[in-house]
Amino acid sequence: MTSSSAPVLRSKFDDLNLAEASLISCLTRLKPGETSWEHSFEIAGRQMHVECLGNSYGFPHGPDNDMMLVLSNLYLEQGQPKDNAVHCSAYELLRMLGRTDSSQNYRIMHDSLTRLSGTLYKIAGWLDHPGGTARRVTFRFLERIEEIQGQARHLNLKSFGAGTKLKITLDKVVAASLSSPRVRPFDLDFMLKLSGSQSRTLFRLLDTLWYSDPHTAAQGFLEYDLIELGQLLRLINLRPDSIRRTIVPIHEELIASEFLQSATFSGRGSKQRVKYVFNPQRPDYPLTVEQLELVGRIKALGITDTQARAYVRKHGPGRVRERVAMAEGILASTTRFRKSRGAYAWDILVDESGKYAYAPPKLSRETQVPGSRTPKTAESEKEAEQEFEALRRSQLQLPPDEQWAVHRSALRLLLQRPLGADLWKVLEASCCSGDLEASVLLSEANAAVATLTLQAFMDNLKDTLMAHSSAGASA
Incomplete structure (x- = not known):
């Protein structure tokens, strides 16, 4: 099976109940016997207490963060099934996680699902809707994992293969929360492009803290006690030097990816704090x-x-x-x-x-x-104006399709996103047929930008294009 046949996950959301509780450890590996943790903390202005009781595979960590988000969005994309179950092949799930088709990655995926289905969470501070009353919930993220193999003799395999069909059922508490107003847009594509699972986990945590706290969004920075941050990342070793060794390489990637402007430390020993300054907008966000x-x-x-x-x-x-x-x-x-x-x-x-x-x-x-504007300068300006006007006239004399070819990139920059795909096609057809002149249109669009009247210009243009579209349909 080729990667081109892999599904595209269009749903891009995160559940604030899951994200604010910070259920997945930043650690990439656990020592034998590390199966649980417990933490009381404040987030988004309310107190929370989370207890995590894992199984023989340990508590959820590393790639389980990706798995939790992908399965949440797959549930939303498949229409929030009444039985809370999502259906996909092991290969499709692997590709949605951004991983290659290898036996090692199938094993990693198998272990991740086993941890998420075998770990019990007890959370005090769960909200059913913004501003509601907090309550206590107990759940496993996954209620059940079912494998559907083509041949019975393969059912006893420990891990999955490319042909494995999966039916993965979310816990009813999780499914209900994913159907609540506590779900918010989340840049899943950006997260999955980050190279390490630790970077993706810290990105999700910081993005959630930024979103949940209006003061952070207004100020553009977030400051946390270093040890408290280590606890939120579900680290076992909470010595300040150990926490710093873990997060400094992550900071470098988040700064290089332009999510963060900077990450700086202050104070000494257990009194250290870390300050994150966020970029107002990442390169992948539309203007x-x-x-x-x-x-x-x-x-x-x-x-x-x-x-x-x-x-x-x-x-x-x-x-x-x-x-x-x-x-x-x-x-x-x-x-x-x-x-x-x-x-x-x-x-x-x-x-x-x-x-x-x-x-x-x-x-x-x-x-x-007198003398503030020399004749030579005035003459130069006049010559520049004449050259510009001559260029504009020459462009107006071009055939409609050539005008479109000349100005298509500039028009696309200004107009394609606000017009949308359908009206952009109508615009292209109208300009190529000569119903609209691309040179004149670009001049008017630039004038609208300069005079801050672009919205009015767009409204008029949309009306014109819709009229062209209707005329074409009736013809």
């Missing part, structure tokens, strides 16, 4: 309409699309809007640039020293200070 408008304004300053997008993702929209307005004001009153207009604008945007201030409004022709 909002507001961010696209800011990207357009930054590009108009002579900065590349790549730089503009990276800058908008790195900073909050309030700061970006303030710096862009400053750059626009300064550039409007500047006639000569040491390097280039774009390089000067970029230096203004990224400056942290405070060397730039808002420029005064540009003087009108009647009130300009």
Whole structure:
């Protein structure tokens, strides 16, 4: 069976009850006899107490974090079956976990399912809905695992193979929680791209803490006692130096993947704390309409699309809007640039020293200070305007399909996501047929970005495209 036949898991959610209880240990391996843990803690403003009683395979750890999330989303994707059971082959489950088809990975998957079905959790602080009354629950994540083999003589195999068909039944407490308002969107794709199970476990924990605590989201950082963090990661050795050895390599990956800006330690010994500063937005997140408008304004300053997008993702929209307005004001009153207009604008945007201030409004022709604008500069600006206008006229004279080919990338950047796939196809057909002119459309879209009227522009464009679509259907 090839990887191309593997299913695509479209559901991307996490259950806050499971995530806030932090049920899976960050450890990659356990010593014999390590089968249980217990912890009282505060999270999202409420007290929780969790007791974990594992089996001979130990308590859930390492890859079990991935398994818990994938099975939760498979349950949601298969329509929340009334019997709480999901159906898949061992191969399909392995591929959804992002693992290769190997005997070792089948064994790892078998052991993971065995731990999740054989471990008893007792949790005080379980919520059925936001703001509700907390209660105590006792459950196993999985109630039952059934193997359906093609031939009876294979049923006694310890591990699974590619042909194994599985029926995996979730505990009724877990299934009920997955049907509650305590389920939230979660970036499962990003998590599974992280290279190590420890990185994926800490990512899930930090992302949950960030989501659950409104103060963390507002401040952009999270600070925890080092030993308390070690307990939340379900580490056995809670010596500060041991915890640091475990989490420092994880920090490096989460910073490299741009989930974290930084992770710093303070204090000494058992009094140490760790502070996580989050990036406002990771590279894989789609830009909002507001961010696209800011990207357009930054590009108009002579900065590349790549730089503009990276800058908008790195900073909050309030700061970006303030710096862009400053750059626009300064550039409007500047006639000569040491390097280039774009390089000067970029230096203004990224400056942290405070060397730039808002420029005064540009003087009108009647009130300009004599000599402030040399004839040579005015002539250069006029020539640039004439060249731009000549280019625009030449593009307008191109056949409709060639205009579309020239401007397709720029239009896609601005319009494809807000239009959606269906209307984007209508737009392409309308531009190629000549019903709409791609050059004019791009000019109007850029003007809308610059004047902060992109939403109104999009509404009008959608109405136009829907009318074209209806006309085409009736014809």
